[in-house]
Amino acid sequence: MTDKSLIRRVDWPSSVSRPVATPLQPSVVYASPDPDALDAQYDQNSGYTYAREGHPNADILARKIDMLEGTQDGFVLGSGMGAIGATLLGCLKAGDHVVGGDQLYGRSLRLLTQDLPRLGIETSLADPTDAAAIKAAIQPNTKLILVEVISNPTIRVADMAGIAAVAKETDVLLAVDNTFTTPRLFQPFDHGADIVIHSVTKLLAGHSDATLGYVAAKDPTLNDAIRAANVTWGFTPSPFDCWLAERGLQSFDLRLDKAEANAADLAESLSKCENVSRVLYPTRTDHPDHNRAIALLGGRGGNMVSFELKGGRAAANALTRAVPQIPFAPTLGDVATTLSHPASSSHRGLTAEARMALGISEGFFRVSVGVEETGLVARELASAINALQRNIKVIDEARF
Numbered sequence: 057m058t059d060k061s062l063i064r065r066v067d068w069p070s071s072v073s074r075p076v077a078t079p080l081q082p083s084v085v086y087a088s089p090d091p092d093a094l095d096a097q098y099d100q101n102s103g104y105t106y107a108r109e110g111h112p113n114a115d116i117l118a119r120k121i122d123m124l125e126g127t128q129d130g131f132v133l134g135s136g137m138g139a140i141g142a143t144l145l146g147c148l149k150a151g152d153h154v155v156g157g158d159q160l161y162g163r164s165l166r167l168l169t170q171d172l173p174r175l176g177i178e179t180s181l182a183d184p185t186d187a188a189a190i191k192a193a194i195q196p197n198t199k200l201i202l203v204e205v206i207s208n209p210t211i212r213v214a215d216m217a218g219i220a221a222v223a224k225e226t227d228v229l230l231a232v233d234n235t236f237t238t239p240r241l242f243q244p245f246d247h248g249a250d251i252v253i254h255s256v257t258k259l260l261a262g263h264s265d266a267t268l269g270y271v272a273a274k275d276p277t278l279n280d281a282i283r284a285a286n287v288t289w290g291f292t293p294s295p296f297d298c299w300l301a302e303r304g305l306q307s308f309d310l311r312l313d314k315a316e317a318n319a320a321d322l323a324e325s326l327s328k329c330e331n332v333s334r335v336l337y338p339t340r341t342d343h344p345d346h347n348r349a350i351a352l353l354g355g356r357g358g359n360m361v362s363f364e365l366k367g368g369r370a371a372a373n374a375l376t377r378a379v380p381q382i383p384f385a386p387t388l389g390d391v392a393t394t395l396s397h398p399a400s401s402s403h404r405g406l407t408a409e410a411r412m413a414l415g416i417s418e419g420f421f422r423v424s425v426g427v428e429e430t431g432l433v434a435r436e437l438a439s440a441i442n443a444l445q446r447n448i449k450v451i452d453e454a455r456f
Contacts, residue, residue, distance in 0.1 A: 080299045081112045109287050113298035120305055121260065121270050124239035125252055130272030131283055132298060136235060136255025137163050138291035139269030143231055143251055144200070145289060146282035150176030153198040155228075157184035157214065159207035159414055162402040164233070168202070185345055187218025194222070200229040205244070205352070206236040209398045209422035210415055211336040211362045213345035216352060220248025229278075235259070236360055236388075240312050241353045250274050251282070258389030259359070261301035262311050268293050268301050311391060311427055315359035318393075318433060319425040325434035326363045329441045331371070333419075336362040359426075360388065365419035371444060372397055372419055378440035382433065388424030393433045396422045 086104040088094040097103045104111055114132040122130045133139045144167070148154060156168045158181035168179040182193040184203045201223055203214050216232075223230035231251035232244035238259050244252045254260060256268035269291070273279040323337035335342075338349035339357035349357070365371050376384040376395065385394045386401035396402070398416050411417070425433060 078113070078116055078299060078302055080295060082295045083107065083111070107295070108290060108292045111295050111298075113295040113302070114293050117256070117268075117298045117302045117305070118270065120302060121239075121254065121256070122272065124308075125234075125272060126239075126243055126245055127252070127272045127274070129276065129279055130252070130270055131286065132256065132293045132301075133269040133271065133286050133291040134293045135267050135291070136233075136253070136257055136269040137167070138286070139253045139255070139271045140164055140167065140202070140233070142282050142286040142289065142291050143253060143271055144172065144177075144202075146285035147200050147229060147231075147251075147278065148172070148177050151178075151197060152200075153178040153180070153195045154200045154202060155180050155182055155190060155193045155198060156201075157203040157207065158182055159184065159210050159212055160202070160204055160233070161208040162398070162405055164202070165403075166405050184214035184219065185212050185348075187215045187222055190215075190219050191222045191226070194226050194228065198226065198228050200231055202231045202233070204233040204236060205242050206338065206358065206360065208236060209360075209362050209396070209402065209420070211338065211343070211360060213338055213343075213349045213352060215348065216242075216244075216247050223250075224248060236358060237353065238308075238312060238358075240309065241356050241358055245274060250278070256301050258387075259312060260308060260389075261297075261304040262308060262389055262391060263300070263304050264387055264390040266294075266297040266300040266304070268297050312359060314427040315425050316357060318428065318430065319359045319361050319423075320357055321431060322423065322425055322434045322437065323357075323361045325438045326361070326441070329438055331366050331441050331444055333364045333366050359424060361423045361425060363421055363423070364415075364417060365421060365441065365444075367419060367444070369399075369418040372399075372421070374444055375421075375440055378444065379436055382436060388422070390424065391426050393426040393428060394424045396424070398422060 084107045097105060118130050118132045122128050133142055172179050180193040182189040203219060205214055220230060229250045230248060231253060232249040233253045234244055235255045235258050251273045254270040256270050271282055273282055323335050323340055326332050327335045337357055365375060383394045386396045387394055398420060399411055399418050403411050403416055
């Protein structure tokens with residue numbers, strides 16, 4: 057009798073042609089012919105066994121990001137924070153010390169200041185725009201420096217040359233979060249980095265529908281240690297997310313160039329708004345790190361703009377309500393422009409005093425500029441801000 061069980065797998069259809077689009081492979085587990093073959097796979101680190109240890113869609117995506125970063129053997133994780141977590145877990149042990157930039161992404165700051173100390177790992181924070189401050193924070197047990205090239209969300213530009221020199225002089229690993237700059241603007245391995253980290257969720261994937269991270273280390277032994285931490289702690293990437301991100305990566309260059317042009321246009325427009333007290337964009341001459349940004353990024357500025365609105369939280373609430381067509385959401389890198397408020401999202405875990413020390417007031421906004429029609433977002437935000445200013449004046453006049 058013919059076996060009609062639908063539980064049994066059937067062989068994958070063979071074909072002399074091959075798919076143009078990358079196939080999605082969601083399988084959690086892979087069958088081997090016998091124990092000897094499985095032993096050989098593990099011994100030779102070849103093939104696939106269990107998706108937590110690797111799968112085809114993650115490897116395809118990793119190889120493409122490797123090409124962008126000029127490296128090989130990087131790997132994909134379940135999120136950007138997973139990438140940072142695996143890096144720290146793979147490189148550090150109890151009794152070690154790490155120096156972090158004091159303007160890192162809010163969750164990175166929490167990881168360094170609250171979670172690592174619970175594991176017996178000491179941390180210090182220092183200003184990444186001042187290599188001397190980073191050097192002063194180095195201790196005899198310092199093993200790693202973690203910085204962002206452009207800080208999130210304050211758009212400060214790190215002294216990468218100075219920090220790389222400090223890392224080399226003190227024999228300390230340098231890990232660089234390249235999420236904001238992307239390999240299109242900056243390639244950390246060419247500037248002394250030992251480890252490169254990405255939140256692939258952002259500009260590389262680019263569509264707010266995939267949550268992923270990426271890590272690559274120059275030293276193969278170090279790379280293996282970080283990869284082992286990834287597998288052990290279970291920072292596993294979804295095959296579907298990897299498939300989406302690989303598709304998004306195909307338009308990365310085009311998206312970034314368009315968004316960057318829109319960002320420069322928006323920064324100029326915001327600078328003319330009376331109710332805006334400051335605008336932060338790397339190519340502007342009034343940016344505190346302008347000269348360094350021009351030299352480091354080759355005259356490019358990226359797609360991120362931050363600005364400070366007068367009027368505090370009340371004005372911030374009014375602005376977000378006035379531009380419903382611009383999503384108010386704690387993300388970046390989407391094809392569409394998004395508006396975020398660090399005091400109520402990424403940096404809400406810090407005290408008000410700690411936020412103010414970083415320059416993050418209740419009126420501080422970060423804009424991830426998208427690929428809309430040229431001038432559209434600049435007009436919408438400027439119009440809303442100018443209307444807000446008129447309303448504030450009317451309210452103030454009514455008080456008297």
